[in-house]
Amino acid sequence: MSAPVEKLTKKQLKADHPTWCPGCGDFAVLASFFNVVQKLGIPHEKVVCVAGIGCSSRFPYFVNAHGIHFIHGRALPLATGISLSRPDLHVFVFGGDGDGFSIGGNHLNHAARKNVNLSYVVMDNQVYGLTKNQTSPTTPIGRRSKTDPRGAIDRPINPMAQLVASGATFIARTHAAQVKHMNEMFERAILHPGFAVVETLSECTMFFPGAFDSGNPRKGGAFDLVDETSRNMECTAEAMQLAEETEIAPPGKFGVYLEAHRPTKNDLENEWLKDAQAKTADLAPKDLLRKRFAAMR
Numbered sequence: 663m664s665a666p667v668e669k670l671t672k673k674q675l676k677a678d679h680p681t682w683c684p685g686c687g688d689f690a691v692l693a694s695f696f697n698v699v700q701k702l703g704i705p706h707e708k709v710v711c712v713a714g715i716g717c718s719s720r721f722p723y724f725v726n727a728h729g730i731h732f733i734h735g736r737a738l739p740l741a742t743g744i745s746l747s748r749p750d751l752h753v754f755v756f757g758g759d760g761d762g763f764s765i766g767g768n769h770l771n772h773a774a775r776k777n778v779n780l781s782y783v784v785m786d787n788q789v790y791g792l793t794k795n796q797t798s799p800t801t802p803i804g805r806r807s808k809t810d811p812r813g814a815i816d817r818p819i820n821p822m823a824q825l826v827a828s829g830a831t832f833i834a835r836t837h838a839a840q841v842k843h844m845n846e847m848f849e850r851a852i853l854h855p856g857f858a859v860v861e862t863l864s865e866c867t868m869f870f871p872g873a874f875d876s877g878n879p880r881k882g883g884a885f886d887l888v889d890e891t892s893r894n895m896e897c898t899a900e901a902m903q904l905a906e907e908t909e910i911a912p913p914g915k916f917g918v919y920l921e922a923h924r925p926t927k928n929d930l931e932n933e934w935l936k937d938a939q940a941k942t943a944d945l946a947p948k949d950l951l952r953k954r955f956a957a958m959r
């Protein structure tokens with residue numbers, strides 16, 4: 663009889679002590695990630711964390727699992743390769759608003775439309791934290807920073823609208839100060855087959871304190887939830903309407919904006935692979951590739 667598999671504990675998942683500033687919202691995101699991975703009983707050796715560059719992108723250092731701290735904005739293409747080549751792994755991507763919506767914006771569009779099977783948490787603090795206070799793609803108009811000393815003049819992107827348009831199949835929005843809600847969003851994202859993104863408002867206490875007070879009832883704000891009972895969760899038009907509310911009536915709604923079902927790139931590639939293998943006398947993927955390259959010479 664094989665030995666029973668030990669349940670993963672938070673202690674086993676913890677690595678270095680996080681180097682974030684006191685009060686940084688990213689601490690709560692990390693704690694939530696530990697909670698959910700432990701709750702879902704994901705095998706320790708199957709956890710992979712990929713990140714770009716930024717304060718939030720330091721995430722993999724603090725998780726005792728497979729992890730890569732990669733290039734600014736390029737976490738998604740790397741994570742895509744891992745997900746496609748090792749479908750048995752749980753691939754998590756972490757990063758900031760700059761990393762994901764600015765330099766990495768093109769990759770976000772393509773990974774989303776391809777419905778690559780992975781979970782992506784954007785820790786949005788509406789500022790470049792690591793490089794000490796520059797305007798980011800989500801910085802509100804009028805906010806002063808090192809790059810906009812007279813206040814930001816460019817219209818910020820609407821992350822929810824952008825994600826809906828890109829073709830992501832699971833899109834949610836939460837707040838790092840609402841731990842229960844954040845846990846629930848992460849859990850649903852992980853269980854979703856396909857490209858799942860959770861925009862998590864995570865305060866940069868050093869450079870943009872109070873940025874998300876309007877979404878925090880303990881700071882006088884309102885944490886209004888998406889009403890899932892009265893809507894079609896697969897409808898992009900309804901999701902887009904919700905996304906518009908984040909601009910018309912900030913801070914907008916929190917919860918799942920879209921939960922659609924479409925074949926993943928992983929499944930589609932696997933079908934193609936199986937077909938090709940059947941036609942080529944069960945060649946292993948690497949031999950199939952060799953044969954293909956030989957034919958291209």
Ligand SMILES: Cc1ncc(C[n+]2csc(CCOP(=O)(O)OP(=O)(O)O)c2C)c(N)n1
Pocket residue numbers: 715716717718719734757758759760761762785787789790791792793798
């Ligand atoms: C190719 C490249 N361009 C620019 C930088 C400088 N840089 C590092 S992190 C960063 C932005 C960080 O902001 P964000 O992604 O929002 O993460 P945060 O620190 O706010 O969590 C920039 C511009 C870099 N490291 N590499």
Ligand code: SF4
Pocket residue numbers: 681682683685686687688717718787791792865866867868869
């Ligand atoms: S600079 Fe901001 S985002 Fe970076 S660790 Fe400090 S509080 Fe967090």
Ligand SMILES: [Mg+2]
Pocket residue numbers: 716758759760785786787788789790791798
């Ligand atoms: Mg940021």
